[in-house]
Amino acid sequence: MTDTNKPAFPDRLSVDPRSKFYVAEIFEHEVGILLNGKERLGVEEYCISEGWITVPAGKTLDRKGMPMMIKVKGVVEPFYR
Numbered sequence: 001m002t003d004t005n006k007p008a009f010p011d012r013l014s015v016d017p018r019s020k021f022y023v024a025e026i027f028e029h030e031v032g033i034l035l036n037g038k039e040r041l042g043v044e045e046y047c048i049s050e051g052w053i054t055v056p057a058g059k060t061l062d063r064k065g066m067p068m069m070i071k072v073k074g075v076v077e078p079f080y081r
Helices: none
Strands: 012-014 031-033 038-040 045-047 052-061 067-073 078-081
Touching: 045 078
Parallel strands: none
Antiparallel strands: 012 045, 031 038, 031 078, 045 052, 052 067
């Protein structure tokens, strides 16, 4: 699924622009994440080599007003839509 016009996915990627794992060029395109062969929505961060994604834990917020995250483990496969 690699397109020559689109950048390759890094091992770890975050959607938060404040994170050191944020790569703006990737988010110029629509991105999807497969976890164990099923598409997951609302993924905030992933790591391919360690095999995890983080997703919001419902509507719970931390003390800074950001969503609380849970880590889900499995086989992570990012793709362009």
